[in-house]
Amino acid sequence: xxxxxxxxxxxxxxxxxxxxxxxxxxxxxxxxxxxxxxxxxxxxxxxxxxxxxxxxxxxxxxxxxxxxxxxxxxxxxxxxxxxxxxxxxxxxxxxxxxxxxxxxxxxxxxxxxxxxxxxxxxxxxxxxxxxxxxxxxxxxxxxxxxxxxxxxxxxxxxxxxxxxxxxxxxxxxxxxxxxxxxxxxxxxxxxxxxxxxxxxxxxxxxxxxxxxxxxxxxxxxxxxxxxxxxxxxxxxxxxxxxxxxxxxxxxxxxxxxxxxxxxxxxxxxxxxxxxxxxxxxxxxxxxxxxxxxxxxxxxxxxxxxxxxxxxxxxxxxxxxxxxxxxxxxx
Numbered sequence: 515x516x517x518x519x520x521x522x523x524x525x526x527x528x529x530x531x532x533x534x535x536x537x538x539x540x541x542x543x544x545x546x547x548x549x550x551x552x553x554x555x556x557x558x559x560x561x562x563x564x565x566x567x568x569x570x571x572x573x574x575x576x577x578x579x580x581x582x583x584x585x586x587x588x589x590x591x592x593x594x595x596x597x598x599x600x601x602x603x604x605x606x607x608x609x610x611x612x613x614x615x616x617x618x619x620x621x622x623x624x625x626x627x628x629x630x631x632x633x634x635x636x637x638x639x640x641x642x643x644x645x646x647x648x649x650x651x652x653x654x655x656x657x658x659x660x661x662x663x664x665x666x667x668x669x670x671x672x673x674x675x676x677x678x679x680x681x682x683x684x685x686x687x688x689x690x691x692x693x694x695x696x697x698x699x700x701x702x703x704x705x706x707x708x709x710x711x712x713x714x715x716x717x718x719x720x721x722x723x724x725x726x727x728x729x730x731x732x733x734x735x736x737x738x739x740x741x742x743x744x745x746x747x748x749x750x751x752x753x754x755x756x757x758x759x760x761x762x763x764x765x766x767x768x769x770x771x772x773x774x775x776x777x778x779x780x781x782x783x784x785x786x787x788x789x790x791x792x793x794x795x796x797x798x799x800x801x802x803x804x805x806x807x808x809x810x811x812x813x814x815x816x817x818x819x820x821x822x823x824x825x826x827x828x829x830x831x832x833x834x835x836x837x838x839x840x841x842x843x844x
Contacts, residue, residue: 528585611818660757747781
């Protein structure tokens with residue numbers, strides 16, 4: 515069986531998904547593409563031998579589309595995922611599942627009412643498929659550093675995408691740290707607080723950097739700095755401090771050069787070099803589950819809901835002078 519995949523949105527991430535599916539994922543072929551920029555869609559479609567359609571609704575309903583990838587603007591996710599449920603088509607939606615708790619909760623409720631053995635919605639939290647994070651999780655769960663007490667994490671970009679604001683930093687960037695904290699600790703985040711130092715002069719559209727504090731039900735505290743205009747490179751850090759030791763990701767620079775009496779680290783410009791294999795493994799796992807008729811091993815719709823519930827609590831704290839804020843579960 516070959517899974518015929520339709521891709522909605524072929525900007526940076528969507529185009530990468532199309533090319534990865536075409537070149538290195540077995541058991542799938544990209545058949546239909548759509549994007550608000552028709553010329554961009556046509557260019558990518560020509561690369562892989564796919565056809566284009568004018569709208570997401572047309573793509574989802576297409577008879578030559580078995581499953582859908584959504585890489586459109588965050589604001590379109592809820593409507594497009596809902597259409598996939600209408601047509602009973604499996605969908606891999608890039609994070610966030612939807613920008614609001616109400617939208618996410620509605621999708622979860624609709625999917626659960628279908629009572630399918632294999633739920634249709636998967637969410638693109640690809641860090642769960644990043645080998646270093648998997649090794650970090652294995653170390654934690656083996657007890658090699660004792661009971662976890664504290665996580666210190668960083669998420670830094672070269673520059674922010676235009677058009678965003680302080681809440682977008684949480685819902686679009688820090689959402690990864692929210693999900694990976696839950697996944698690493700196997701414990702729900704129950705309260706949060708948001709803080710910010712003096713903001714960079716490089717971006718007046720948002721508070722940047724931001725400091726997020728996440729406390730899980732087992733009383734482990736995660737402290738995250740998110741700096742989307744860090745300038746020096748794309749950099750992701752994570753250290754788990756336990757009762758008897760600590761374990762952390764290796765530095766995320768792409769290359770170290772030792773020459774002329776100096777050592778120079780070169781960072782990637784964005785997330786793609788660092789997480790390319792994670793995206794590949796995630797796509798392959800999704801396609802394998804579809805071809806085998808098994809449950810998707812990716813993050814679920816409820817995982818997407820839990821992440822946006824935490825994000826919403828952080829935004830409440832942001833608007834309330836950093837007050838400690840409980841996470842409300844829908």
